[in-house]
Amino acid sequence: MLSSANPNVRFFGALTYTVKLNSDWQSIPPESVSQLLLQLLNWFLALGHGPRFITQKLAATLLLALIKFSESSDSIWPYPIQDVVISVARNIPTVGTRESIDDEAFQNMVQSLDAHDLSMVLLLCTTFAEEISRADVPRQSRPPLYKLLLDSTHHALAVIKPILTTPPSSITSPDSFYPVLVSVLNSFRAWTISCVLADANAPVVSTLASFLPSVIEFLQIESDKSVYATVVDVLIDFMEWADKLVTAESMKILLALFSSPYAASKIEKVVATTEVNHEDITEAFLNFFISFGELVAKDIAVNLGRLEYRRIVDLTAELLRIPGFPIEDENVSNRTLEFWDLFVESILYDNDGALLVSVEDVRFSDAQSIMMQVISLLWIKLRLPDSSIAVRWTQDSRDGFFAFRKDVADLIESSYQLVQTRLYSVLVQFVIDSMSVTPIDWPGVEASLYALNAITQSLTSDPPEFELLQTLLDSRLVSVLPSCPLLRARQTSLSLIASAIPYFQTDTGKKYIPTVVPYLFQCLASPSLALHASRSIFQLCSECATALRDDVPGFLSIYRAMLTHGGAIDAIAKERIAGAIAEVLQQGVDDLALRTVYLSDLVDVLGEYAEEAVRLANDPTAASDARDIAASALKSLAMVGKACRGVEDIDSTSTSSGLDHHWNSDGASGRLVKDKILEIVGAISHLPAFAGDITIRQNATGVLKAGLSESLPGPFTWAADVILGYIRDEIVSVGKLDTLQPVLTLAASLVASYSSSGTPDIHHLCVQLLDVLYTGALVPNNALTSNSDPDVNQGTLEILSKFCQRYLDVILASPHFESLILQFGVAMVTAKEPLVVKSAVKFWNDLLNLSPDSQSPAIAHAIKQVIDISGPLLMSAVASSISGAAPRSLVTEYAKLIKAFFRTNTGPAQQWLTVAFQIENCTADKARARHTFVEKIARLRGRPPTETIVKDFWIAERGQTFDYV
């Protein structure tokens, strides 16, 4: 392949060599290594006159071979650079010379090389240095390679030095000299940085560093872009990687350069044009200027009072005056942001990150003025383009521009500690000024709001900026925003409102909520604003319901339009608005009758929405839309239900019985609303198209659960039999076990909510529930078989746990007791699914932890009987599990069960566990270990460290000699 006439094939040949070396280098016998290196060097020489990309690849391959084989032997090629020079000079590949030749002879040989030969040698020098310091070189290979590098430096310097020390003024033939100079500079850079990485204190490092002033001198060569750019790269890399090598003298020269009128003229040239590719060295100079600023930002911050440092800051700020949009038109302003970040950080903090700020410090007030000016200039750069301009931008330009805006926002946020309220005040004024012109300068308004948002979101605890927000809200901003043609300005205003929520929570801020919320409602009409607007609406409505109560009819009308015509609006926004309106009703409308009227209207709106779902459900092509609308209608109702919680009767004339009458009596207006809610839930749940759909079930149960924790009657406090009716319908009529989990969770919540003291007794309903559960879920699920649905099993166990607190007697007296408890309950302790096991263990723990004293004698006796019967079965399951059958993650669960048994029934538990271990059938060692384990556990009676002992026992029973975790 390397002999091919096609250069691409030759490159592929070199690449194949690299791949092969990487994969199979260990299969090459040591005696063949020199031969291989020789072969590669031979190809390198032979193809040296061909395209550069092939020579580069071959050089990298040759060095890879050297690196790989150095792992096994550190002396395979003691003088690589010397041998390469000899090879190139004589055009005969030479590898593995054992002695260094005389310096003078070597120097003569170097001088005999023509420009092409020299570039070949320099290419190998550069590649050698770069490959050795690559991150993927194995750690153990580095020391011999670094030694080789340091030892070879005098050979490399013999090649590099004569050219580096040529004064620029003495160059007579630039055309042939400059390409070699570029190669030399690249080699010098690669070699020095690698030597610093190898050993920064090595003597050769200071020798290399002594050539830096010569490199700086080459900055005089402005006629050749590539030479100038390479010099700049070398200097930047030196400052970044080897800053200790840059002497104070060199720094002084560079500082003088960048603060000179020469630099000012260059910057002026950059600012005067939007040209990205400059013909001359301007671009390289700009790179150097910006990188220099970043690298010495700390020094600049410390020496701000010194003219040359201040000059650099002023010139960097000047760069922000370049016309055009960042990224699309110019690529300069964005590159200065890193400098400003570092500058602010260096002014504010010391090296340990401690705050330095002192208002007495002149440096501090200087920095304040500088940053105020910088942010004012950046404010211009933040402005959005006209739609006629933006439409011509590529996606990359758009992404770049918005990334720039985010970076500026970060800078504003970080510099706020320095400039403080002054900046906020200026930005507020920018908004007002931008609105005072005709037509309104919307990009200016947007840029100011964007910058204000960057600060507002990090404000805490009633800062002085809140007063300035007041100025903004007193202006005509909110009244003109609805007519703003710039959509993003409205988006930004929504972000600012969301950031200013803490302000609206203050007494002053609350006064502005009635101004802001109607604007937010207006934004709901636009799909791209609705999500943002709804979030703020929800927060503000819950914060200041009273102030908004008169707006409810208007809100309802907008909400109705939103559901009717807002197909593209996100469902979450619709749900939030339902909740927000309900918040205002619940907290803001004192009159129960009026509140009920509004609530009825809200439910009617949602009812119409649900009807739309029912209508679409009959159309097979719209099934997905129908389901989404149905799910959203139910979710919205659940949000309303949550908002209606906490009915501490606002209408003082209403008593608990009055509320009961209002919400529960036939014909009462409240009851009619409740009936409508149930109708919606029923209409959607009973629709064959949605039967058994898990999302619909989740959302419907959300509506029914919303009032379960309420102590007073309300629009979402359902009678227990209503909820049981829904559960029965879903379990028995609909079936579909695999999506039953939300219904079972509802059943568990129902039992739990009627278990606390003071709640009505629902024994008779629990009997029915247990029956429905057993016949409708457990039996069809074939719980004891391996293909039963784990969610149903887990849900059932959770319900049984809830029964323990108040309705245990229902289980004990159930005709299904044996199947439910002694079969299902015990079997689930060793179920396959960890979550089922955890629920089963919880159930048994709940049962074991019931205090006998709090039960009637009959119940206490029944519990004892259950434990006596199930104890041996459970201990048998536990014994088998902790003897290695259970996964490690469940050992803690079994330990919990052991603790509960041994704490409450020590004697019997010890006996059951001993029997379960079948000690008589074990080997002597195992029998002893198991016996000891049971005794230890019994002694602890459920106290610590029972769990640790169980874990250690499990590890030992698994046959592991140590725990690897």
Add this chain to the structure above:
Amino acid sequence: MSASNVYYELYRRSSIGVALIDSLDELIKDSKIQPQLAMKILSTFDRSISEALTDKVKSTRLSFKGHLDTYRFCDDVWTFIILDVHFKMEGNEAIVADKIKIVANNVKKPGEP
């Protein structure tokens, strides 16, 4: 310090870590792998999950308020126990917890350069 103990082992107690350990236990039990290999796999897991959480998890704004009940700083580990915690996430999502424990480790382990 060997490469294997550069990373914290705390993610082994996460759901994914627990599931991995259960699977390794099974493989050891069936004599398909040796415990030494399992240790190596867990070391790789420690590194990978730490890197993935650093590089691949999108940062999300979350704020929370609560009552600081206990705090301590021992062996370079901060522990906070906070009661009645209200989490606020992006998109107005809210979660309430009676009690949370925050264990915060230094990104670099003690003695690491």
